[in-house]
Amino acid sequence: MSWWTIDATHAPRRTSWVASAQGHGDFPVQNLPFGIFSTEGTYPRAGVAIGDAILDLVACAGEGLLPADVAPLCVGETLNGLMALPAAERGALRHRLSDLLSDQAHRARIEPMLHDAADCTLHLPARIGDYTDFYVGIHHANNIGRQFRPDNPLLPNYKYVPIGYHGRASSVRPSGEPLVRPCGQRKPPEADAPLFGPTARLDYELELGVWIGPGNDLGTPIPIAQAADHIAGFCLLNDWSARDFQAWEYQPLGPFLAKNFHSTISPWVVTPEALAPFRIAQPARPEGDPAPLAYLGDADDQAHGALGLVLEVELTSAAMRDAGLAPLRLSRGPASNMYWTVQQIVTHHASNGCNLQPGDLLGTGTISAPERAGYGSLMELSSGGRESIALPTGETRTFLEDGDEVTLRARGEAVGAVPIGFGACRARVLPAR
Structure with a gap:
């Protein structure tokens, strides 16, 4: 089975006996993302989102x-075991869950295992060993590059190598956990020496996160076809x-305190199988651009490796919330605005044997x-x-103020498919300590 195969679990006619799943903006029965949740008095455990409920795995x-070979992996307080599954076994689990939640014959037995999502706490879905951030949004690279190099915004390596840097896994947090404004060094243009204090240029970044599955042994690369x-x-x-910290510290070694203080993720893991109907061709490179080097080139990846997702960013200020005003949409655009596919960044990351x-x-x-x-920032x-x-209150922003709350959203949309979403990725800015 190919990773873009559409099967019975995606059928638009398939419905769930969980009433809230019908027409749900994020979690209809066609999605079934995995997460770690807890209720009052229970330890964190694996669950599956279905409508406004969570099924206790x-x-x-x-x-x-x-399935007998999968059940023991659902018992821990992280999804690392499930993430390590081969795609075929993960797919078998998806089919079983789809049947349990769509066939009325299972309702009496399964319904007591559902929890109201509003009464649950969501946690990080995995124990994150390492976190790496890439730079594959070419329009972002161009937009930022023009601010510093108007005539040559992209550096010469950009179209040959997926650029990335190693981030900080310990400061990744789930949606809803507030962000404390970081302190660090910055050097205003008019200052003779750097200052230490809270960032004055706090920014968000609209990204997709990619969870690694089985992985590879040290010294053994991952071929692009795999x-x-x-x-x-x-x-x-x-x-x-923290853009002001970043401008001062990033040369010669790249991002450090400007990026490692907090990263927010949406807590639900949307599987590759759920996204099969939303696989699209990677956009063609502009005429004159170099073809990917052979280790990054694969016809199937170019034909199916991009994602047909719509990404959005919303902002509310404290004054907006006090006035009962709706969030302000800052941006909306497709996830296909990536110069490299997620498969290419996985292969490149492991190409040196990492x-x-x-x-x-x-x-x-x-x-x-x-x-x-x-724009994504x-x-x-x-x-x-x-x-x-x-802002609708008469306030203005260039960068984020204390009390501001940023929410990211994503939605898969395709002709003939039931739309699915990722759930919110949200955090509010607290004052520096």
Whole structure:
């Protein structure tokens, strides 16, 4: 079975006996993402989102309702074991869960294992061994590059190698956990020496997160034709940035304190199988651009390796929430605005023999559009702080203020398919300590 195969679990006519799943914006029965949740008095455990409810996989395993070889992996407090599964076994689990939640014959037995999502706490889905952030959003790279190098925004290596850097796994947090404004060094243009204090240029970054599945042994690369077999799922990722720290510290070694203070992810792991109807061709490279080097070139990847997702960013200020105003949409654009596919970044990461492990997290880097309506950061929307964004309260922003709350969303849309979503990726900015 190919990783873009559409089967009975995707059928538009398939419905769930869980009433809230019908027409749900994120979690109809065609999605079935995995996560780690807890209720009052219970320890964190594996679950599956279905409508406004969460199915307890520990309870299902205890009742012998799951495939025998998979059930023991559903009992821990992380999804690392499930992420390590081969795609075929993960697919078998998806089919079983789809049947349990769509066939009325199972309702009486399964319904007591459902929890109201509003009464649950969501946790990080995996023990993250390593986190790597890439820079594959070419429009973001162009938009940022023009601010510093108007005549030559992209560096010479950009179109040959998927650019990335190693981030900080310990500061990745699930949606809903607030962000404390970081302190660090910055050097204003007019200052003779750097200052230490809270960032004055706090920014968000609209990204997709890629969860690693089985992984590879040290010294053994992952061929591009096999890269999809090592992807366990996807999430939304906001890799917050302190732009003033970044400008001062990034040369010669790249991002450090400007990026490692907090990264927010959506807590549900949307599987590659759920995204099969939303696989699309990778956009053709502009005429004159170099073809990928052979180790990154694969016809199937180019034909099916991009994702037909619509990404959005929303902002509310404290004053907006006090006034009961709806969030302001800052941007909306397609996830296909990536110069490299997620399979290519997995292959490149392991091409030198680096060992990827189940539960490792990769970020795509900021995904932007060529036009302002789809910009993926305030650094772009404010033209580096030179242009203000008007809020409905009369406030303005160039970068984030304390009390601001940023929410990322993603939605898979395709003709003939039931839309699915990722759930919110949200955090509110708290004052520096």
